[in-house]
Amino acid sequence: MKIACIGAGYVGGPTMAMIAYKCPDIEVVVLDIAQARIDQWNSDKLPIYEPGLDEIVFEARGRNLFFSIDVEKHVGEADIIFISVNTPTKVRGVGAGAAADLTYWESAARTIAKACTSSKIIVEKSTVPVKTAEAVEKVLARNCVDKSIRFDILSNPEFLAEGTAIDDLKKPDRVLIGGRETESGLKAVATLKAVYERWVPSERVITANLWSAELSKLTANAFLAQRISSINAISALCEATGANVKQVSYAIGTDSRIGPKFLNASVGFGGSCFQKDILNLVYICESVGLKEVADYWRSVVTINDYQKDRFVNRMLEAMFNTVSGKRCAIFGFAFKKDTGDTRETPAIDVCHKLMADKAKIACYDPQVTEDQMIRDLSLDPYMWDHPAGQVTPKMTMVKQQFTTCKTAYEAAAGAHCIAIMTEWDEFKTLDYQKLYDGMVKPAYIFDGRNIVDPVKLREIGFVVYGIGQPLDPFVTESAF
Incomplete structure (x- = not known):
């Protein structure tokens, strides 16, 4: 299995490092368009200070954990694609000062549609508004040339806390996976669930529908x-x-x-x-x-x-x-x-x-x-x-x-x-x-x-x- 993650920030980097650390047979590539950030992930001084992060990154990096700016190549090769880009607050226009700016999300979806030549599981890792998955589906459907390609969208919000992120990832209170309640959607949920169950007790990997999973993250923080x-x-x-x-x-x-x-x-x-x-x-x-x-x-x-x-x-x-x-x-x-x-x-x-x-x-x-x-x-x-x-x-x-x-x-x-x-x-x-x-x-x-x-x-x-x-x-x- 190959996993790619678009976004090398506070969620994407540590989460993907933990998956690679716990699942040495899975190839994990963390992607970002910022060369400077990728260079830091490939250096001795990581761009994020988090107790315990260095240990898991240095253990897996070069073995089955990689950091790259070649987004299209690795997205095209991946079986599962995590999207962990920024969703900042809008600073102008309708909803300024409150609504989430999904510019980077839409850009990531368009990149995926352009790069993919086979069906993929797309995982929302960023905190997003309810119904974002539906918007992503529309962008993918209208921009992917090969109409036979299927994209199953999952919501897998991250509940880690900075400062204790590594412990939270090793022993989470729960892992939440939301998907469509269709045959392909349930199969996609089961695929991702099996990855987490490599180290997380199965009873802590809970499932929900897409909209419940998206809303759960906002509600937990609130x-x-x-x-x-x-x-x-x-x-x-x-x-x-x-x-x-x-x-x-x-x-x-x-x-x-x-x-x-x-x-x-x-x-x-x-x-x-x-x-x-x-x-x-x-x-x-x-x-x-x-x-x-x-x-x-x-x-x-x-x-x-x-x-x-x-x-x-x-x-x-x-x-x-x-x-x-x-x-x-x-x-x-x-x-x-x-x-x-x-x-x-x-x-x-x-x-x-x-x-x-x-x-x-x-x-x-x-x-x-x-x-x-x-x-x-x-x-x-x-x-x-x-x-x-x-x-x-x-x-x-x-x-x-x-x-x-x-x-x-x-x-x-x-x-x-x-x-x-x-x-x-x-x-x-x-x-x-x-x-x-x-x-x-x-x-x-x-x-x-x-x-x-x-x-x-x-x-x-x-x-x-x-x-x-x-x-x-x-x-x-x-x-x-």
Whole structure:
């Protein structure tokens, strides 16, 4: 069997590497039109930081895992073709700011139609709107010259979480495969199911119809984001009443009907999926006339934006309503620990708001490069996943207020405050006395991830703010 995957990003690369790693008799080729990205996959330094990824790629690469830009050749030879291209939020036109841009999807479908000389199984791996499979079928049917060729479209959404992706791929909660409930559709589902069952217990490989599978991915991300926004909304109430959101989260998480996961209050959620998928869900609901449902899901994003605004407002109020000219140390830029992914990271909005008040930002992240941070801070909303507009005039302005540092200690030297934006483990074990000694007084810590001990830090001399925790007396007295 031969498998090809169009798209070498955060989903396509790791997923195909795992299939090749677990199925050494299957040839897997990951394809992309960007030579630079393919070169990185073929190098010693992969384009994605993910714990455990190097091991499986280096084990399978050159044996039965290959990375190439020769899209048409390998698509034409494959038995199963995964499509794992970007589906970014539209930035203009109908549905701008909510609907998914399927430009890359349509382009991939046209490439497949042109390259194929035999019947194929086409697998949706990207997160797509409901009924995308139907659109792909139409493009393939009208563009494939040989009308005897059959294309069976499957939906196989990926549920991995960045930072734990390899473990998620090795031992997934479930693998979902959706297909048409026809003889050929069921046969295609069985073919793909057999691949996953090489290492995933059969009871965890579940099947559904195409539309249910497509909607399940959007719904899963919406539910996870909803939990984060729900506890973040409660964190604001905790601060207003003197309650501790950590204690509230623990108490409700012991209820088996609720469970403890995704109940950690924070500065807000980020990543490539949550906001994009919720907005896509909102657009779909509006398109079919479900305004109240759309409003409900939009509120999840509204609370997320509110939480980021609230965090910055706490910083400003505590620091005497101005950060103009003040050095603010940002600890972490990635949207979560154990990944270098910065898409929709809360750090972008927090830095923007601080710089708007003329703060000087000094940022340290162990996995994110300076170029990536500058690019992210220079792009307009929703442009992070679009090739156009990678370089903007805003970069010059950003560089005047934003610098990167090689260590947390360098970032905090001479700073008025530290804002913890990513829950990297190293931030839990820093020498905070050393950090305090090198900072301007009063020295503040704004913990956007609730990973440090406020009692111990206050004993050192810090003024500490933690999301949803009782307010520091200094903050209460001086700022409110």
